[in-house]
Amino acid sequence: MRITVFRRMMAEEFGEVRAEMMARDHVFSALGGRTADQALDAGLPPKEIWLAVCDAFDVPRERR
Template identity: 70%
Template sequence: MRTTVFRRMMAEEFGSVRAETLVRDHVFSGLDGRTVEQALDAGVPAKQIWQVVCADFGIPAERR
């Protein structure tokens, strides 16, 4: 998954403002205590990050 697709999916799921806040500020234990931005910078694949976000926020399987 490309980062642009990931960001689009985040915006569709959470709204653009909240998505950007989550990407920048929310720390995920499934990302080793990193934010999405930190995980992306560390080279974690966007698809893996999306899976962590979905698990943490209970996103239904049909939208994953």
């Protein structure tokens, strides 16, 4: 998964403004206590980050 795809899926699932806020501000324990943006900057795969977001916010399997 590319970062652009990750960003698009976040916006589609949560809305553009909320997705940006979540990526910047929400700390995920599954990402080592990082936000999604910090995890991306650290080089974690976008797919791994997306799945952590989905788990944290109970995104249905068909939209993962």
